[in-house]
Amino acid sequence: MIRQGHISLQSFLLGLGMLSYFILACGSWSPGLGITVEWLKERPWAYCGGFYLLVNIIIVLIFRGLEWQVAVRGCFLGSACGVGIIVTTLCEASYRVFGWYMVVLTFFHYSEYLTTAIGNPRTLSLDSYLLNHSWAYGIAAVASWTEFFVERWLLPDMKKVWYVSAIGIIICLWGEIIRKSAMLTAKTNFNHIVQTKRQENHELVTWGTYKLFRHPSYVGWFWWSVGTQLILVNPLCSIAYTLASWSFFNERINFEEITLINFFGEKYLDYQKRVGTGLPFIKGYQYNHRSPSNSQ
Template sequence: MIDGAATLINSEMSELVGFAMSHPVQLPCFFVALFIFHISEFLLALLIHGSEKVSTSSFLFSKEYILAMTCGLLEYGMEAFYVPSLKSKMHISFIGLTLLCVGEAIRKTAILTAKQNFTHDIKIYHHENHELVTHGVYRFVRHPSYLGFFIWSAGTQVLLVNPICTVGYMIVTWRYFAQRISFEEYFLRQFFGKQYIDYARRVHSGIPFVK
């Protein structure tokens, strides 16, 4: 009986190892994407605002975020074990990789365009050097950094061919940004008045179904 269980475990482990060896792209690309995203967020904040105004929070790690990424990895592992054929759809992974690149490019373009006007925290007090940015990528959407992250986060799960977490990520990030935009724009209207109201009328928020 023990020998039979050991044989079964060895067989299952061999299947997992075989799958990992035959599909070596998904997980490495996932971790590389995370590394690039978080390191670049911190370095750009450091470059733009200086070390005195930047803390480790600019790496953008939170308990909720870590939980979400853990769920994504758990789904990937379980589906790779029970439904390995699902993870063989490399054309879907390629779409995910494309979404990652597009989302990253949009977000970083937004940060570099806004420069010192971009912060990871919502500002509730108006500073003298705070300007309303409406040029560059901000001509097309009001919150390009949020749009970029929305696309990027979905891309992480499409890359892994995680159908459940892909839908879950999109719902959670949509709700988060819908609430954040409403809160943030209350203060932006206080800071910039009619200038921001007119801008908001002309330009979409960037998040689907959020005006």
């Protein structure tokens, strides 16, 4: 794994050190530190804020330029993951599912970067964290947070239906396994951006996860996105995410399959006949052999 991958992993774990709060809360301390420790034990969010500030000072002192940008993002995701675990542990029941959601969300974004660093380091960039994926993605996230807190305010017991959240976690885990196995199977043939020009070393991947689905990375992301809303017990966003994700991936798959047919011709068309897209009611681009506009 290249240096940026190691830096991101170290900084993620450094941020995850936020969980040292539990050592503070459970440990016994010398009388000289007693007042400070007791004050922090009763104010976990003050401890988290102070810890986050401290580790960012350390990062500023160690890294510069691009390496600092990699590290500060990894630290942010690790810290947010740690806060999610603390929320799940310490907050009242109606807030706990939001802690689970934070863990799932931050791990997804961090693992996207780390998996790219392992499987296809040539394409690794700050965008590999997917934190700036798109305006639509950001708006969807804010909408889901808004629904959670409004419903939690009006119907707090609704957010205590733990078995719905548990199903959501299982679906997210399933989606993550599919997506990350696809990225590691494709390796240098995987890219977060649809390629419109075939690279010299680009080959058609039909083994591993690609034996089950033509587009396993999209299948994984689809189920992960729907699962996040089940974790939050968000009925409105569960429906909206399902419809929006289906529409997005339907369009994306059609566009990508046009480029793949241009890249691989009959070889891809044969693969297309053998293996489905993996997403319900999405068949992919239907190539018309008789249309001159579609000919190679």
